[in-house]
Amino acid sequence: MMNREALISKWLNNNLNDLELEAFKNLEDYDDLVKLNNSLQAFKAEDYDTSNELETVLQTIKTKKQPQTHWFKPFMRVAAILAICFSLYYYTTTLNTTITTEFAQKTTVELPDASNVSLNAKSSLVFNKNSWKKQRDVQLNGEAFFKVAKGSTFNVITTSGTVTVYGTQFNVKQRDNYFEVICYEGLVGVNYNSQETKLKPGDSFLIIDGKTIAKEKENRSTPSWLNNESTFKSVPYKAVIAEFERQYHVDITLLNIDSNQLFTGSFAHNNLDIALKAITLPLQVTYSKSNSTIILKRE
Template sequence: MEDKNVLYHFLRDDCSEEERNQLHTWLANDLDENDANELLLSIWNKTANKAKSSIDKERILEGVKAAVKAQTTESNYEYSEIALAAPKQNKFTSLLAVMSILIIVLAGGYFLTDRNSVNVDQLHVARQIEKTTSKGQRSSILLRDGSKVTLNSETTIIYDDNFGLDNRRIQLNGEAFFEVTKNKNLPFTVTSAHLVTRALGTSFNVRDYVDEEDASIALATGEVKVNRTDVSLKEVKVILTPNEQITVDKTSKEWSKTVFNPDYVLSWKENNLYFNNMHLADIIKTLERWYNVNISVVGEGIEKLKYEGTGKFERQSLENILGSLGYTMGFESSVNEKQIIIHLTN
């Protein structure tokens, strides 16, 4: 994860002022208890065993407790020495870990490590891995942890080369179906522009295209926790059970939970298309992405045309789909290789 890499540079004392500000913002706004546990565990796993054995955990814990207590009465702090201890499993110690990071960084002091305890040079800055599909393309990826990701057209996922070892974080732009293997120690997290999904072992669909009005998460099996990417809305969480879907209106920022039909919402994985009460403009975007074509509209009134009801098109050609839609919605179309023209007749 990029923020984690910035932290590693911060520990080395070689990050820029911009990176330092980025880290401050992340710790202040986005870091929660699970993130802190994962972050500290990541650093702990990259620390040499010899270094771990020399850490005085009790001294460190008492120092953190004192720092948390002092936070209630003081606004500025200076610390000369602190080391990273192995993350504890109870909630109280996890909270102390989060607060200690916040106190040290936000107070403007230095995050220093005991040189006899943690060899910072051994920390590995993760390399980012990016997988992308273009228009008209769909693909499947088997991840290191055994999880499978199916990418729809024009979709990008980004994860680091430590995925499956000390984290299972993925950034998404587009649409993908995730089949997640169980690992209670490493939650599987998918972050898109508007939604964050956390799961241990389940399968779900995330759709968040930059050019669409809505973003959604549909759960096929298991259970997931969903919250917003937007920091100001992040505290609101929703738990989904199978066949439930959360949809966010990107303009109003309102979200709603509904029951969905898997045969329709997940039909794209079988190379099938379905449209449910969609405006023609949105259907055109889907067809362009799906068939890797450009569609032009001649005439006025496109904003009034809406496909009422639900239609599923199983592995049909673009010509057949346009013919069916045109008959229902009242338009004609002509196809010339990859250039398609829709003539509005109403």
């Protein structure tokens, strides 16, 4: 079987037989190569007689005259076309798709294999459509819920660890000093510090400030934030405040409050005052508002 480079070379020279043409059409980047070739048709070097140019160069050498450079211009035009060709091809095959959400924003993304990803507020997702068949990697910064198409596998890469997908539904949350994976259906593998932990439905993997935190079985079928509610169980208060800021686009200052104390409760994403009461009353904390700045204080 002729290799990829040889097929492309013969195709550019319009010299493929029927079998080679079929092999070329089966190349993974066939569509990109055709589009690229069509785009380059507008770039054409000026016609010149190769035999005459060669004779001129040889004559110059024989007579020991100063070499002429007029032949160099057509050569440079061809070189420029090749450079453009390579640049465009490199660009189309390495271009990533990046999806981001802002404060108080959520969105849904479809991956190349038809898997769906729900992205929580202030998060980003990066993947490459063109290289998906060879390298199925998704980069996540923030929080996302994955509903994986049947039979699909890929890796979710975060700065804290990598989640290997075996076909499932799961949630990944990677924030400052907080890394959590919850499996809702199927099976996932969490690679953290070079060790893989397999999660079955209801299992969780949680690291806070570098420490492994044991959690009870998850009894929900999907994460609460998909229904515009953030729920916490024995989570440091600072993590609750950070999530509140992302959902309401506010800045919160704590006065006389231990940010590491554990909090159990929830808050909704659609009513600021009710949400503030939900995160302050259980801890007997008061709050005051000034535009987008909120102060939580314990007397």
